[in-house]
Amino acid sequence: MTKFDIVVIGAGASGIGAGLAAAQNGAKVALLEKGAKFGGAGKFGAQGLFAAESTKQKAANVNYTVKDAYEEIINYTHHSSNARMTKAIVTKSASTIDWLKENGLDTELVTNTQEVHQNHPRTYHQFIDKFNGFDRVMNNFKKAGGVLLTETTVNKIIRENGRVTGVEVVQNNQTSILATKAVILADGGFVGNRQEIARSLAIDPDDLYSMGERKATGDGLRMLQEVGGINNYKRIFENHAATVFSASNPKWHNDTIFTLTCLPFLWIDKEGKRFTNEDLVYDFALWGDTVYANGGYYYFLLDQALVDYLKTASLNWTSSFERTFRLLDGQPMTHKVGPFAEIESDLQEAVQEKAAYKADTILELADKMNVDAKVLQQNVAHYNELVAKHDDTDFYKDSSFMSIPVVKAPFYAVRANSTTLGTVGGGLVNENFEALNASRKVIPGVYAVGNNASGMFDSSYPTIEGLSNAFAWNSGRIAGEKASEFVRE
Numbered sequence: 416m417t418k419f420d421i422v423v424i425g426a427g428a429s430g431i432g433a434g435l436a437a438a439q440n441g442a443k444v445a446l447l448e449k450g451a452k453f454g455g456a457g458k459f460g461a462q463g464l465f466a467a468e469s470t471k472q473k474a475a476n477v478n479y480t481v482k483d484a485y486e487e488i489i490n491y492t493h494h495s496s497n498a499r500m501t502k503a504i505v506t507k508s509a510s511t512i513d514w515l516k517e518n519g520l521d522t523e524l525v526t527n528t529q530e531v532h533q534n535h536p537r538t539y540h541q542f543i544d545k546f547n548g549f550d551r552v553m554n555n556f557k558k559a560g561g562v563l564l565t566e567t568t569v570n571k572i573i574r575e576n577g578r579v580t581g582v583e584v585v586q587n588n589q590t591s592i593l594a595t596k597a598v599i600l601a602d603g604g605f606v607g608n609r610q611e612i613a614r615s616l617a618i619d620p621d622d623l624y625s626m627g628e629r630k631a632t633g634d635g636l637r638m639l640q641e642v643g644g645i646n647n648y649k650r651i652f653e654n655h656a657a658t659v660f661s662a663s664n665p666k667w668h669n670d671t672i673f674t675l676t677c678l679p680f681l682w683i684d685k686e687g688k689r690f691t692n693e694d695l696v697y698d699f700a701l702w703g704d705t706v707y708a709n710g711g712y713y714y715f716l717l718d719q720a721l722v723d724y725l726k727t728a729s730l731n732w733t734s735s736f737e738r739t740f741r742l743l744d745g746q747p748m749t750h751k752v753g754p755f756a757e758i759e760s761d762l763q764e765a766v767q768e769k770a771a772y773k774a775d776t777i778l779e780l781a782d783k784m785n786v787d788a789k790v791l792q793q794n795v796a797h798y799n800e801l802v803a804k805h806d807d808t809d810f811y812k813d814s815s816f817m818s819i820p821v822v823k824a825p826f827y828a829v830r831a832n833s834t835t836l837g838t839v840g841g842g843l844v845n846e847n848f849e850a851l852n853a854s855r856k857v858i859p860g861v862y863a864v865g866n867n868a869s870g871m872f873d874s875s876y877p878t879i880e881g882l883s884n885a886f887a888w889n890s891g892r893i894a895g896e897k898a899s900e901f902v903r904e
C-alpha cells in the first residue's frame with residue numbers, strides 16, 4: 416500500500432497551496448484531483464489575490480497595513496468572524512505573494528478592478544501568465560517530492576483509534592486505499608451539488624446562476640461530518656453581480672445585453688417593485704447581495720426612447736465590468752457605453768431566448784413578468800417622477816444616473832439572476848485550519864481549507880478585492896505547514 420504523510424483532497428487554489436507548503440516542509444504529499452486537470456476555480460476563474468503589506472505594495476507606496484485589513488474585515492463582519500484566523504490570513508498574505516513568485520506564479524499589483532473601489536488602497540495582485548504559472552507551481556510541488564494524481568476522487572477518510580490512517584479513493588471505477596497520517600480537505604465547497612445548495616440557499620435554486628466549480632460537490636464537507644466534524648457552520652454563497660438568464664438556453668450570451676445588465680437602469684423585483692439603489696451595480700459583491708436578498712432575480716426596464724437613443728449615441732456611464740476586462744487586456748477605459756447599432760435585434764434575440772419580455776404597455780409587461788400590474792405601474796410612475804427631479808429620495812442613487820425615465824412604448828424587461836462564484840464555509844476549523852468538533856476540540860490530522868472553511872466571512876464576503884482567492888491560497892498554505900509539523904510529531 417502506498418504510504419503518504421499527508422493527502423490533500425482537491426487540486427485547486429487551496430489544495431495546491433497546501434500541497435506545495437507541506438511538500439516543501441519535508442512531508443510526503445499526495446495531491447488528489449477529481450478532474451482530468453488541476454486548478455479548480457482558482458485557475459479557470461480567479462485572476463489574482465489580495466495581500467496587505469506585500470513587497471509590491473511597499474514598492475508602490477500603497478499604505479494599507481495588516482492592521483487596516485484586519486480591522487476592515489472584522490468590522491465588516493461585526494466581529495462575528497474568527498479574529499485569530501482573520502489575523503493569520505492577512506498576516507500571511509504578503510509573504511504568499513513572494514512565495515508564489517518564487518514558485519513561478521508571479522503577480523502584478525494593479526488598480527482595483529471595480530469602479531467603486533478606486534479610492535480603496537490597492538490590494539489586488541493580478542496573475543501574470545496565469546496558466547503557465549500554475550504549471551510552474553505544480554512542477555515545484557513535484558520537485559519537492561509531491562505526487563499529483565488526477566481523475567482520482569476521494570470518498571472516505573479512514574480512521575483507527577481516533578487517528579487518520581488512510582483515504583478511500585476511486586480511480587477508473589476502482590476503489591483503493593492510500594495510507595496517510597493527515598488529510599487536508601480542499602475540494603472547493605458544494606456549489607456543484609444541487610441538493611446541498613437547496614438545503615443552504617435562501618432563494619429558489621432555479622434562480623441561482625453558478626459560475627463556480629461544478630466538480631465541487633461537497634464531498635469534503637460530507638467526509639468532515641463523517642469523522643465528527645461540523646459541516647454546516649456559516650455556509651455562505653459568494654454572491655457576485657447578476658447574470659442575464661435565458662430560460663431556453665443557459666449558455667446564451669449577447670454582448671449588448673450583457674453590457675446593458677452592467678448599468679444602473681430601473682430595476683424591478685419579483686413583487687413588481689423597485690428595491691434598491693441600482694448604482695450598487697458598481698460593486699459586484701453588493702450587487703450580488705442585493706439581488707440575493709430580494710428574491711433571486713430582477714428585471715431591468717428599458718423604453719423605446721432609450722433604445723432609439725442607443726442605436727446611434729452613447730451614454731456617458733461606465734459599464735461596471737469595463738474595468739475588469741480592460742485591465743486584463745491592458746486597454747484604457749472609455750467610461751462610455753454604446754452606440755449599439757443592433758440593439759433592437761439584440762433585444763429581440765433576448766425575447767426569443769426567453770431572457771426578456773417586450774410589451775406595448777406597462778400593464779402588459781407586468782402580466783408577462785408575472786407581477787401585479789398596479790404595483791408595477793405605480794413603481795414606474797414614481798421612478799419617472801424621481802427622474803424628473805434628478806433626485807432619488809427613495810434609495811439615493813447618484814443623481815447622474817437619474818436621467819432615464821421609462822415612458823415611451825414599447826417597453827422591455829430583461830431578467831437578471833442571482834449569481835454565485837461558489838460557496839464558502841460549512842467546515843468549522845481553528846486558525847490552523849484544523850477541523851473542530853462540536854465541543855471545539857481538534858480532530859487530529861483533519862484539516863479543511865479554502866471554500867470548505869468557515870471563519871473569516873460572515874453572511875457574505877467583504878468587498879476587498881481578491882480576498883476570496885487569498886483566503887484559499889493562505890488557508891491552504893497555513894494548513895500545509897501545520898499538517899507537516901503534525902505528521903513529524
Ligand SMILES: Cc1cc2nc3c(=O)[nH]c(=O)nc-3n(C[C@H](O)[C@H](O)[C@H](O)COP(=O)(O)OP(=O)(O)OC[C@H]3O[C@@H](n4cnc5c(N)ncnc54)[C@H](O)[C@@H]3O)c2cc1C
Nearest residue numbers: 425427428429449455456457460461603865866881884887
Ligand atoms: C469565475 C470565477 C472568478 C473568480 N475570480 C476571483 C477573483 O478574481 N478574486 C478572488 O479573490 N476570487 C475569485 N474567485 C474565487 C476563487 O476562485 C476561489 O475563492 C478559490 O478558487 C477557492 O479555492 P478552493 O481550493 O477552495 O476551490 P477550487 O479552486 O475550486 O479547487 C477545488 C478543487 O477540488 C477538486 N475536487 C472536488 N471534489 C473532489 C474530490 N472528492 N476529490 C478530489 N478532488 C476534488 C475540484 O475538481 C477542484 O479542482 C473566482 C471564482 C470564479 C468561479
